[in-house]
Amino acid sequence: MKRHATVSLLAAVVLLAGCQAKAPLPETKIPADTGGSAAGDFGPPQGEPIHAVLTSPPLVPPATHRHTPAKVIVELEVREVEKEISEGVKYTFWTFGGTVPGSFIRVRQGDTVEFHLKNHPDSKMPHNIDLHAVTGPGGGAASSFTAPGHASQFTFKALNAGLFVYHCATAPVGMHVANGMYGLILVEPPQGLPDVDREYYVMQGDFYTVGKYREKGAQPFDMQKAIDENPTYVLFNGSEGSLLGDKALQAKVGETVRLYVGNGGPNLTSSFHVIGEIFDKVWTEGGTHFQENVQTTLVPAGGSAIVEFHTEIPGTGVIVDHSLFRAFNKGALGMIKIEGPENKAVYSGKEVDSVYLGDKAVSAAPVAAAATANAAGALTLEQQVQAGGALFNGTCSVCHQPTGTGIPNVFPPLAKSDFLAADTHRALGIVLNGFSGPVTVNGNNFNSVMPPMSQLNDDEVANILTFVLNSWGNKGGRVSAADVARVRASTPRPQGAAH
Amino acid sequence: MRRFAPALLLLLAVVARADGGYVRIPAGEYKSVIRYEDGNGKRQVPAFAMMKRPVTNGEFLAFVRRHPEWRRDRVPSIFAERGHYLAHWSAPLQPGATALPQQAVTEVSWFAATAFCEAQNARLPTWAEWEYTSAADATRRDARADPQWREAILGWYARPANAPMSPVGKSPANVYGVQDLHGLIWEWTQDYAAMLVSGDNRTQSDPDLAKFCGAGALSMDDRENYAVLMRVAMLSSLEAVNSTSSLGFRCARDLP
Numbered sequence: 001m002k003r004h005a006t007v008s009l010l011a012a013v014v015l016l017a018g019c020q021a022k023a024p025l026p027e028t029k030i031p032a033d034t035g036g037s038a039a040g041d042f043g044p045p046q047g048e049p050i051h052a053v054l055t056s057p058p059l060v061p062p063a064t065h066r067h068t069p070a071k072v073i074v075e076l077e078v079r080e081v082e083k084e085i086s087e088g089v090k091y092t093f094w095t096f097g098g099t100v101p102g103s104f105i106r107v108r109q110g111d112t113v114e115f116h117l118k119n120h121p122d123s124k125m126p127h128n129i130d131l132h133a134v135t136g137p138g139g140g141a142a143s144s145f146t147a148p149g150h151a152s153q154f155t156f157k158a159l160n161a162g163l164f165v166y167h168c169a170t171a172p173v174g175m176h177v178a179n180g181m182y183g184l185i186l187v188e189p190p191q192g193l194p195d196v197d198r199e200y201y202v203m204q205g206d207f208y209t210v211g212k213y214r215e216k217g218a219q220p221f222d223m224q225k226a227i228d229e230n231p232t233y234v235l236f237n238g239s240e241g242s243l244l245g246d247k248a249l250q251a252k253v254g255e256t257v258r259l260y261v262g263n264g265g266p267n268l269t270s271s272f273h274v275i276g277e278i279f280d281k282v283w284t285e286g287g288t289h290f291q292e293n294v295q296t297t298l299v300p301a302g303g304s305a306i307v308e309f310h311t312e313i314p315g316t317g318v319i320v321d322h323s324l325f326r327a328f329n330k331g332a333l334g335m336i337k338i339e340g341p342e343n344k345a346v347y348s349g350k351e352v353d354s355v356y357l358g359d360k361a362v363s364a365a366p367v368a369a370a371a372t373a374n375a376a377g378a379l380t381l382e383q384q385v386q387a388g389g390a391l392f393n394g395t396c397s398v399c400h401q402p403t404g405t406g407i408p409n410v411f412p413p414l415a416k417s418d419f420l421a422a423d424t425h426r427a428l429g430i431v432l433n434g435f436s437g438p439v440t441v442n443g444n445n446f447n448s449v450m451p452p453m454s455q456l457n458d459d460e461v462a463n464i465l466t467f468v469l470n471s472w473g474n475k476g477g478r479v480s481a482a483d484v485a486r487v488r489a490s491t492p493r494p495q496g497a498a499h
Numbered sequence: 500m501r502r503f504a505p506a507l508l509l510l511l512a513v514v515a516r517a518d519g520g521y522v523r524i525p526a527g528e529y530k531s532v533i534r535y536e537d538g539n540g541k542r543q544v545p546a547f548a549m550m551k552r553p554v555t556n557g558e559f560l561a562f563v564r565r566h567p568e569w570r571r572d573r574v575p576s577i578f579a580e581r582g583h584y585l586a587h588w589s590a591p592l593q594p595g596a597t598a599l600p601q602q603a604v605t606e607v608s609w610f611a612a613t614a615f616c617e618a619q620n621a622r623l624p625t626w627a628e629w630e631y632t633s634a635a636d637a638t639r640r641d642a643r644a645d646p647q648w649r650e651a652i653l654g655w656y657a658r659p660a661n662a663p664m665s666p667v668g669k670s671p672a673n674v675y676g677v678q679d680l681h682g683l684i685w686e687w688t689q690d691y692a693a694m695l696v697s698g699d700n701r702t703q704s705d706p707d708l709a710k711f712c713g714a715g716a717l718s719m720d721d722r723e724n725y726a727v728l729m730r731v732a733m734l735s736s737l738e739a740v741n742s743t744s745s746l747g748f749r750c751a752r753d754l755p
Binding site for chain 2: 080081082122123125145146147149172175220221224
């Protein structure tokens with residue numbers, strides 16, 4: 001802020017002295033037509049070359065705060081890395097800078113960008129880069145084709161301001177993008193963007209694995225699913241949970257938050273939304289002019305948007321693709337935690353996201369611990385109960401309630417349930433295959449529908465049931481993954497039921 | 500003398516195997532993933548011989564010992580990149596623990612691979628020979644339309660290159676008796692430099708003829724075959740002095 005004030009002061013002095021100010025000043029009103037690339041060349045670079053600050057998501061480099069064109073050197077390294085795409089699920093990502101999405105690049109309109117693309121010696125593939133900010137063949141792709149252990153260089157002038165996607169364009173281009181090869185480059189308009197309190201970098205992508213959603217182990221890329229545009233995961237910042245728990249975005253009441261949102265694709269268009277917030281401003285498609293008061297903004301594959309909101313009350317904003325099965329069944333969920341004093345005049349205080357969060361709100365650590373222990377043949381009852389509790393809170397507690405009480409006349413209780421106690425095997429079948437119609441539990445009649453939960457794997461079902469059997473006054477007992485597998489095998493159902 | 504004749508034959512057979520272990524690949528016709536300007540899309544491949552397995556560190560070490568001009572500390576930089584060529588060996592004549600004798604040699608330039616093959620009266624296979632032979636699986640000469648064949652190859656692409664490489668000869672032989680064409684390393688071909696495919700995947704339907712000298716321009720004929728496309732992309736990113744940690748070679752020979 002201090003620096004910004006100094007710049008304004010200097011500019012004021014210059015004006016007072018009667019000199020012609022060469023560069024537009026901060027806060028200058030943006031003309032309806034800025035002139036595009038034809039008006040984007042501000043002459044040769046001035047001063048010493050600058051090494052661009054690159055940041056990993058969700059961080060954004062500081063504003064350039066420059067008013068003259070510069071030569072900016074960008075060094076970006078391609079690395080093929082194995083990381084977790086979800087808890088216990090490994091995937092080999094191809095990355096710009098070691099992360100998905102790749103490093104955030106920030107320059108100013110009129111800058112001359114000397115781009116160095118390095119392909120790490122451990123890479124298996126050749127790679128290149130197409131920056132949508134480049135005016136030139138292939139966006140630089142044709143000039144940056146780089147074998148493993150080598151580097152390429154090309155230079156471009158950033159003639160258009162905006163928030164641009166960059167991505168790899170090597171054959172097969174869809175696969176390179178599906179493996180995470182995309183990121184954002186912000187070309188600031190000459191007057192810069194207004195200063196805000198917080199800036200974050202969020203980018204969506206769709207992923208295609210051979211195994212189903214959350215199937216553990218190393219998962220290879222599935223070309224057929226990619227061609228069918230049927231993703232296994234839809235994610236913000238390259239992994240499920242990248243913006244959850246300790247990694248949630250942070251803000252305080254009374255701040256202005258700006259998100260630089262990209263969509264790498266390769267296939268899906270995002271309906272970008274933050275539950276519990278309204279975007280005060282959206283620079284649609286990452287362009288020059290903003291729309292105001294927006295609930296959900298479309299972010300096309302290979303496109304972007306800049307969204308901004310002011311925070312009034314504490315709470316957790318939930319970042320989603322509002323194509324909701326992507327959010328709750330394929331991983332497109334993030335959080336922004338807003339801290340500060342309550343303001344009951346604005347909102348009564350009950351959190352907006354308790355149901356939406358689903359099983360993402362609780363720690364998945366016990367689930368992973370149980371999966372590991374089970375694989376090693378050393379699963380204890382206690383581990384099962386802990387893992388089952390975490391899963392129950394996410395999947396089951398919405399209807400059966402966190403303490404198993406159910407809801408009178410609607411959802412049957414699981415606590416001290418005579419129905420459950422009578423036949424564990426029957427309960428197992430209900431979890432897997434669902435249940436509808438009249439049923440009597442503890443003397444009360446219910447007539448409702450439970451959908452099949454066959455998306456849960458054998459471990460998960462076993463742990464949930466073991467948790468229920470050992471909670472709230474139930475008689476105890478234990479269900480193993482093998483029990484679940486037996487019941488699952490004996491009850492055929494359509495492929496993909498409840499997915 | 501006469502009674503030693505069978506033993507001599509046996510000895511000759513052993514020598515033949517030790518000579519890199521070539522197998523005969525019968526002549527045939529196939530459809531390349533690359534669209535050539537001449538022909539109707541079918542490529543004729545005359546019969547030739549190809550090494551059963553990729554060249555190993557052990558074999559390449561023997562070559563470097565006999566031809567010290569190809570030691571990494573003596574090779575002229577116009578033939579191999581210093582800092583890349585055999586850089587993973589612990590010393591110029593000592594592959595060491597990171598390059599075991601039975602593992603495929605990598606980090607070799609096209610020039611070095613060509614010299615190795617010439618030293619055994621052979622040459623690098625052409626792309627057509629390589630593609631033709633690699634189209635096979637254990638039972639069919641052309642398994643490329645089989646989704647499982649493609650998945651298996653794509654599966655290798657999904658594994659990081661810094662994982663330890665398995666020794667050569669561990670994969671099932673294809674119908675010709677050749678191993679490791681897929682799933683282990685990339686391989687140089689004799690005419691890789693003529694594979695002038697654009698580095699930008701999306702221009703291939705409209706190749707830049709001026710840039711690629713007219714008739715030399717190639718484009719992809721079978722875009723669905725990603726598994727092979729990626730190998731073409733890899734080769735076309737290279738210059739003859741280049742080498743990478745997952746790029747090796749095998750030799751081929753004309754039949755007499």
